[in-house]
Amino acid sequence: MAARRRSLPQPPPGNKYIEFRPSGIHGLGAFAIRKIRKGTRIIEYVGRKISKQESLEQLQQQNTYIFDLDEQWDLDGNVEWNPARFINHSCQPNCEALNEDGRIWIVALRTIQPGEEITFNYGYDLTDYRDHPCRCGAPNCVGYIVAEEFFEEVRRREAQRRELEARRRSTR
Numbered sequence: 001m002a003a004r005r006r007s008l009p010q011p012p013p014g015n016k017y018i019e020f021r022p023s024g025i026h027g028l029g030a031f032a033i034r035k036i037r038k039g040t041r042i043i044e045y046v047g048r049k050i051s052k053q054e055s056l057e058q059l060q061q062q063n064t065y066i067f068d069l070d071e072q073w074d075l076d077g078n079v080e081w082n083p084a085r086f087i088n089h090s091c092q093p094n095c096e097a098l099n100e101d102g103r104i105w106i107v108a109l110r111t112i113q114p115g116e117e118i119t120f121n122y123g124y125d126l127t128d129y130r131d132h133p134c135r136c137g138a139p140n141c142v143g144y145i146v147a148e149e150f151f152e153e154v155r156r157r158e159a160q161r162r163e164l165e166a167r168r169r170s171t172r
Ligand SMILES: [Zn+2]
Pocket: 090, 091, 092, 134, 135, 136, 137, 138, 140, 141, 142, 143, 144
């Protein structure tokens, strides 16, 4: 039997902005196939609507595709029919995930040129941040996948770690 190649994820029918292919950041990524204007809703981040209770259980099982929808519901994007789950995180993203009336859209933060990889900040908090290293390649990459509001805190903690390690080495 011939080896079967796994086909690449496809954007939703009618989506004219992106294609999915291997990424230098991680695994697969989404890439612009035309110029995209600032403010464009590029793709909807879809998934299962789940209760806060199930959301908590999913998070404990290391499901990293959970979005906060409202006070009652969350969105679990870890489903086959959500190609947007392949979009990579960046510390200097060209998109953001916006919640509009309970629907999550990946929206362009600036003009995006054809061929550019589509990225957004995953917005993780500091819990176990060292389990989520970042290889986005941005000049300001903080080294871990966290929301921008935590960049300074992560830099502070990492500097402290390096200092402790250096001290440990010098006293050996
Ligand atoms: Zn980064």
